Amino acid sequence: MSETVDLLIIGGGPAGLAAAVEADGLGLSVLLLDEQTEPGGQIYRGIESVHPDTLTVLRDDYAQGASLAEAFRRSGSTYRPGATVWRVDEDGSVAYSQDGKGATATGKRVLVATGALERPMPIPGWTLPGVMSAGGAQVLLKSAGMVPSGRVAVAGCGPLALLITQQLISAGANVVALLETTRAGDYLSATPHLFGALSAGSYLRKGRRMRRDIKRADVPIHSGVSDLAAIGEGTLSAVAFSRDGARTELAVDTLLLHIGVVPNTQITRQVFCEHEWYAPQRYWRPVRDDWGATSQAQIAVAGDGGGIDGAAAAALHGRLAALDAACRQGKIELAERNRRADPIRYELAGHQAIRPLLDTLFPPPQDLCAPPDDATLVCRCEEISAGDIREAVALGAMGPNQLKAFTRCGMGPCQGRMCGLTVAELVAQAKGESVEDVGYYRIRPPIKPVTMGELAAMADD
Amino acid sequence: MFRRLHDAGGQSVTIDFEGDALQVGAQETVAAALMAAGAGHSRTTPVSGAPRLPFCMMGVCFDCLVEIDGVPNKQACMETVREGMKIRRQDGKRRLDP
Amino acid sequence: MHSADVIVVGGGSFGAAVAYGLVRQGVDTVILDGSDDSLRAARGNFGLVWVQSKGMGLQRYADWSRESSHLWTDFADDLQDSAGIHVNYQNGGGLNLLLSEEERENCRRSIDIMRQQAGPDGYDAEIIERDEVQKMVPGLRVGDEVAGASFGPHDGHANPLRLLRALHCGFEHRGGRYFAQNEVVSITHDGSAFVAQTANDRFVAPKIVIACGHGITKLAPMVGLNAPIRPQRGQVLVTERIETTVEMALGSIRQTDEGGFMFGNSEEEVGFNDGTTLPIAGNIAARAVKAFPQLSGVRLVRNWGCIRVLTPDKCAIYDESETMPGAYVATSHSGVTLAAVNAHHVANWVATGDTPPDFDHFSARRFDVPAAA
DSSP states (O other): OOEEEEEEEEOOSHHHHHHHHHHHHTTOOEEEEOSSSSTTTTTTTTTTTOOHHHHHHHOHHHHTHHHHHHHHHHSOOEEETTEEEEEEOTTSEEEEEETTEEEEEEEEEEEEOOOEEEOOOOOTTTTSTTEEEHHHHHHHHHHHOEEEOSEEEEEEOSHHHHHHHHHHHHTTOEEEEEEESSSHHHHHHHOHHHHHTSTTTHHHHHHHHHHHHHHHTTOOEEOSOEEEEEEOSSSOOEEEEEETTEEEEEEOSEEEEEOOEEEOOHHHHHTTOOEEEEGGGTEEEEOOOTTOBOSSTTEEEOGGGGSOOOHHHHHHHHHHHHHHHHHHTTSSOHHHHHHHHHHHHHHHHHHHTTHHHHHHHSOOOHHHHSOOOTTSEEETTTTEEHHHHHHHHHHTOOSHHHHHHHHOTTOSTTTTTTTHHHHHHHHHHHHTOOHHHHOOOOOOSOSSOEEHHHHHTTOOO | OEEESSOOTTSEEEEEETTEEEEEETTOBHHHHHHHHTOSOSEEOTTTOOEEOOOSSSSSSOTTEEEETTEEEEEGGGOBOOTTOEEEEEESSBOOOO | OEEOSEEEEOOSHHHHHHHHHHHHTTOOEEEEOOOTTSOOHHHHOOOEEOOTTOOTTOHHHHHHHHHHHHHHHHHHHHHHHHHOOOOOOBOSOEEEEOOSHHHHHHHHHHHHHHHHHHGGGOOOOEEEOHHHHHHHOTTSOOOTTOOOEEEETTOEEOOHHHHHHHHHHHHHHTTOEEESSOOEEEEEEOSSSEEEEESSOEEEESEEEEOOGGGHHHHGGGGTOOOOOEEEEEEEEEEEEBOOOOOSBBTTEEEOTTSEEEEOOOOBOOTTOOOOOHHHHHHHHHHHHHHOGGGGGOEEEEEEEEEEEEOTTSSOEEEEOSSSTTEEEEEOSOTTTTHHHIIIIIHHHHHHOOOOTTGGGGSGGGGOOOOOO
């Protein structure tokens, strides 16, 4: 027999935790399913178990997660860690696996709070052992107190690339270079006063401070690099890049890649929510109203899964979605919902004010969205290259779904998470269309692999 | 390869990776333990046989697939280590259970 | 505007096979295809080249399916030459597993009917016992509930996605012209040729083949043809890659050459909803695990719904318009099985007007049964 709750939350990051606390306070029964074994999501990964010394390295923004996790633990929410959701239906039923067993639960309202994924950064050699996502290295730091041994380079752009570089340096890693794919950093340094005048300039001040710390540690920052490549036979030995017309090869043991994060839309796509293309940052996001309600009547989304706003904003979005859930279920009146939302929206506006400007000024680098080198692998699971995609488009494949059929891209276990955006960009480029018109993979369940035995237990005859 | 900033101290367990005993932190994921052990590679792909190591560490990329206690294609980044756990590289396609 | 000898409307496995056969004969052919999100049965196909269950009530269709399976080996080789793509056709026969005595009894009755219907031509499928099933699939332990199987010697399977790509590739290598995102809005005849109008373009040819699945319903009446097809959903499951375990197709279970196991097919009357449902997917999984308990620990990576193009008797429709000769309709849900005959006989029929024997059996006029008085 499937259990039913007022609010079923998928994801235990800032949005999910804050929503659970708020909803519980409003008298809703709450079930939170999370794939991780501890609350915090990726941003506050390991927040309850982190070593005090590591906490110092990770600094204040991370430490804020602790109070959120505490509040969640104190709430009356039912918490099911280690629960991997693999299917969501329009009627609010959610199928998940925990400890190797399949189960279903139904939310009168379902809040998808599955956060962000790192945008794929396909460069030649990025599948070599020794190459990793910067976010992955940060997870190792947060959850296991580990840093790369040997020579480390960080390549890409965006706040997390700066942050992980700075964190690794303070943790004692031998970072030999930060390779910035944009000149954004230079731009930031050159124009502090323009941005300083804006109310949310703290985001930019943080960026400048991190760059200053990195430079003070004598780690060279190379801005405006291109043609990045990971080099090695069977394992990484060097990173190559071009800058100002010169090609450099740098011996490294670890290369960390990062060009920003994008909403994780696997669940919202699987359950047929409408999505829209957010052109400044070249990603898809579910269409949502001011309360996180999607085009599916019972499904809401909060946090970076609905559009990248950062952890602090995610928690606020979570609270708004909880208020809306309470209102829809008659726990509070509409006026009460709106009244309680006012201070949350005020705070949210502070976090969001600078986003549009930042998003427009710092788009992801074009040659990393659509890799120019034909040999670069795009789909890591099925090992499909950029050239394979272009060849199939030349044969007549008109979009990502025909490409799946023609090449198997996106058909591996990651279900297109690592290649979906790249494939769409390549199609758009080859056909001279917009990515928005090209569209995206149809995401089918299960969004995470599930055993046949678990699925068989769901049979109705 | 990664190294630990702190000694696991009393909070450690012993796992077996390809016949080698590894002492690892009790809270670590299998993927973290393998990164610290300098596993070289943790799987070969079923398509070309290329070597891979964990990439995203957050359950997204499926590059960290290993065999854990005889169960193939497990995401190493989503499993916490346990005393006596036996881990093997996932070598290409899985086999059926006996 | 573009002109050609033949316009083929539809780039799925049906349309592309006919078009491929046409360019092989040197006929100047264009394919007009829809968009990335069109309903595409060819993308959801299970990949069977299947004979044993085909043609109940229409012996010509049973013969036609068997003939296609005989042509398939050469057809696959030919595609390899034309497109350089190996479609992995396996023709070692096929098993339809029977999971209860009731299923076995129903199967036995069907076989009797098919035998009688076939007469002297013969019907080759037969029921075999559980231990014989086990011998045919040595890599898998047969479940205790398996009550035998029907074995069809002409059955086999191929990689349906590579078939689709090979047809497109071969078509273009041999000079065919392919136009995606050109959904046909209307077909008219201007006195000398057919004119197919798409959103942004016009295509003119003396002959036109309508093979665009459910799009047929709208287009066929424009040229005096009728094709009473309806949608039926089949859900399919596919697993992670597994080392090759079974080479024979097992009806609703087969292992692809990439290694994944596929399971299907449900028969659901849900209109054009190509989604999936947990209970049906569960039923398919339960049946697979019952047949082969070792599959219980195998991981499913994708579950999709696909809309079949189903005629009232589940047999193909091939028709030429009586009022507007040169306009053809061709459809069936068996796009992989029939790809070989489509590329050979149907293409030849369109190219030369040389009608295969008893081809009127496939006319949609067979459904025009006068209402009872």
